[in-house]
Amino acid sequence: MNNTDKLPNAPKRWDTSNGHSPMANLANHFHPITEATFKFIDEHTFKVSILKGKYLLKPGDICEHIYFIQKGAIRAFIKEGSKDITTWITTENEMATSIRGFETQEPCLESIQAIEDCELVAASYKDLQHLYNTSLEMNIVARKLYEFYYRAAEERAYISRLSKASSKYLHFVNTRGALLNRIPLKYIASYLGMTIETLSRMRSKLVQKK
Amino acid sequence: MNNTDKLPNAPKRWDTSNGHSPMANLANHFHPITEATFKFIDEHTFKVSILKGKYLLKPGDICEHIYFIQKGAIRAFIKEGSKDITTWITTENEMATSIRGFETQEPCLESIQAIEDCELVAASYKDLQHLYNTSLEMNIVARKLYEFYYRAAEERAYISRLSKASSKYLHFVNTRGALLNRIPLKYIASYLGMTIETLSRMRSKLVQKK
Numbered sequence: 001m002n003n004t005d006k007l008p009n010a011p012k013r014w015d016t017s018n019g020h021s022p023m024a025n026l027a028n029h030f031h032p033i034t035e036a037t038f039k040f041i042d043e044h045t046f047k048v049s050i051l052k053g054k055y056l057l058k059p060g061d062i063c064e065h066i067y068f069i070q071k072g073a074i075r076a077f078i079k080e081g082s083k084d085i086t087t088w089i090t091t092e093n094e095m096a097t098s099i100r101g102f103e104t105q106e107p108c109l110e111s112i113q114a115i116e117d118c119e120l121v122a123a124s125y126k127d128l129q130h131l132y133n134t135s136l137e138m139n140i141v142a143r144k145l146y147e148f149y150y151r152a153a154e155e156r157a158y159i160s161r162l163s164k165a166s167s168k169y170l171h172f173v174n175t176r177g178a179l180l181n182r183i184p185l186k187y188i189a190s191y192l193g194m195t196i197e198t199l200s201r202m203r204s205k206l207v208q209k210k
Numbered sequence: 211m212n213n214t215d216k217l218p219n220a221p222k223r224w225d226t227s228n229g230h231s232p233m234a235n236l237a238n239h240f241h242p243i244t245e246a247t248f249k250f251i252d253e254h255t256f257k258v259s260i261l262k263g264k265y266l267l268k269p270g271d272i273c274e275h276i277y278f279i280q281k282g283a284i285r286a287f288i289k290e291g292s293k294d295i296t297t298w299i300t301t302e303n304e305m306a307t308s309i310r311g312f313e314t315q316e317p318c319l320e321s322i323q324a325i326e327d328c329e330l331v332a333a334s335y336k337d338l339q340h341l342y343n344t345s346l347e348m349n350i351v352a353r354k355l356y357e358f359y360y361r362a363a364e365e366r367a368y369i370s371r372l373s374k375a376s377s378k379y380l381h382f383v384n385t386r387g388a389l390l391n392r393i394p395l396k397y398i399a400s401y402l403g404m405t406i407e408t409l410s411r412m413r414s415k416l417v418q419k420k
Contacts, residue, residue: 078368085371087364099364103357132353139349143342146356147313153363154297154309158288160370161295161403193371 014042021045023068023121026095031140037131044127048120056096056120057112063101065122069094072118073179075187078110086190088156089115089176089183095149096120115187160193168192169202224252231255233278233331236305241350247341254337258330266306266330267322273311275332279304282328285397288320296400298366299325299386299393305359306330325397370403378402379412 014021020028024041027033033041048067050056056074057063067074073091076098077084087110090096101108102125131138155175162168172192173180179188180203189199224231230238234251237243243251258277260266266284267273277284283301286308287294297320300306311318312335341348365385372378382402383390389398390413399409 078371080372080374080377083373085373087367087371100361103361132350136346136349139346139353140342142353143349143356146353146360150356150360150363151310151313153360153367157297157363157367157370160367161288161297162290163293163295163403164290167290193373 014045014047016042021121022070023123026068027138027141030144031137033137033141034135037135037138040127040131040135041123045121045123048118048122050114050118050120052114052117055111055113057098057101057108057110059109059111060107061101062105063098063108064125066095066097066102066125066128067120067122069096070119070121072114072116072120073183074112074118075115075191076110076112077190084190085193086187089179089187089191091179091182095145099153115183165192165194165198165202166205168194169199169206173206224255226252231331232280233333236278237348237351240354241347243347243351244345247345247348250337250341250345251333255331255333258328258332260324260328260330262324262327265321265323267308267311267318267320269319269321270317271311272315273308273318274335276305276307276312276335276338277330277332279306280329280331282324282326282330283393284322284328285325285401286320286322287400294400295403296397299389299397299401301389301392305355309363325393375402375404375408375412376415378404379409379416383416 019025020038021042023045024033024038027037027041048065050072056065056067059079069090069092071092073089074096075086075089076096077086079085096112098108098110098112100106101110105125132142159168159171159175162171169192172188185196185199189196192199194202229235230248231252233255234243234248237247237251258275260282266275266277269289279300279302281302283299284306285296285299286306287296289295306322308318308320308322310316311320315335342352369378369381369385372381379402382398395406395409399406402409404412
C-alpha cells in the first residue's frame with residue numbers, strides 16, 4: 001500500500017526537446033556517462049510536482065523512488081512519541097530519498113514531506129538497479145555520489161551530538177546558514193533538537209553580537 | 211605532520227601463504243573481483259597492530275588509510291570544549307576510517323582510538339584511487355559498501371536525535387547490545403550523549419524489568 005500524496009499520472013518519458021533529464025546531467029557531472037545511459041535515464045526518469053505540506057513517503061510505505069530536487073525544500077522526520085524529530089532538510093540541486101527504505105526495499109520508518117511547493121525528478125529503484133547492471137560507469141557515478149552524501153550524513157550525526165544549543169546553532173549557521181531565512185523555524189528547531197524558544201533566543205543573541 | 215601511534219615499519223606486502231588479504235576477500239564478498247585485483251590488493255594492503263588506548267588518527271592529521279578490523283574495537287571522537295563526544299564505535303569485520311578526512315585528504319577534525327588491542331589491515335588512499343581507475347569492478351564493490359555503511363551512518367544520526375535517554379538506550383540494546391558487556395561504559399555513555407550515571411540507571415531499570 002502506498003498512502004502518499006504524489007501526483008499519480010506523471011509522464012514516464014522525459015521531454016528532451018529542452019535538453020537531457022537533470023538526473024542524467026547530474027550523473028554525467030560526477031563521471032562521464034555514455035549516450036546509451038543518457039538515453040535510458042531520459043526515458044526512465046519523470047517529473048513529480050508536490051505541494052507544500054504533502055508527503056512523498058509515510059511510515060510503512062515501500063520507498064520506490066529517489067528524487068532530484070529542481071525547486072523547493074523537503075524534510076524527513078521520525079516520531080518519538082508525539083514529537084517530530086527532523087532528520088534532514090534538503091533543497092534544490094540535491095538528491096532525496098529514504099536511504100534505508102530505498103536500499104532495503106523494506107517498509108520505511110520515516111516520513112518525507114515537502115515543506116515548500118516542489119518540482120522533482122524521480123528515478124525508480126528497479127531502473128537504477130538495471131543501470132548498475134548494464135552501465136558499469138553508473139557504479140562510478142554512484143560511488144562518487146555516495147562519497148559526497150556519506151560525508152553529509154556524518155555531518156548531520158556530528159551536529160546532533162553537540163550538547164550545547166549554542167554550538168549546534170553556530171554550526172548550523174556556518175554550514176547551512178542560507179536555510180535560516182527560508183525554512184520555518186519549527187523545522188530547524190526540530191532538526192537541531194531544541195525548542196523554537198531556544199532557537200529564537202540563539203538567533204537574537206547572535207544578532208545582538210554583530 | 212602525523213602524530214599518531216601507528217607501528218611505523220609494517221610490512222607492505224601481504225603474506226599470501228595463508229590466503230588472500232582479508233581486504234581482498236571482503237571486496238570479493240560484495241562483488242566478484244578479478245585475479246589482477248586480488249593480486250593488487252594482496253600486494254598493497256598490510257597489517258597494523260595497535261595497542262588499547264593508542265591513536266590511529268588525531269585532529270590535524272591527513273587520513274591516509276582505511277582499515278579493516280580483524281580483532282579489537284575502535285572508536286572515533288570529537289571534542290566539545292573539554293568533553294569527548296564519541297561519534298562511532300566499531301569492532302571486528304568492519305571497516306574504519308575518518309570518512310571526511312579520507313575522502314577529502316584534508317586535515318582531520320576527529321580522533322580515532324583503539325579501545326582494545328587491535329589487529330588491522332590497512333589500504334592507502336592512493337592505492338584505492340588506483341584500483342577505482344584500473345579495476346572497474348572495484349567501483350561496484352565500493353558502491354555496495356557505501357550502501358551498507360551509509361545506512362549505518364543514518365542509524366547513528368537517528369539514535370543521537372532521540373531525546374529520551376531511555377529511547378536511546380533501548381535502541382542501542384536492540385541494535386548493538388553485544389557491545390554492552392564488552393566496551394567500557396564511559397564510551398557507550400559518550401556515544402549515547404548521556405552521563406555514565408544515567409546509563410547505569412537505564413541498565414539497572416532494564417535488568418529489574420526482566
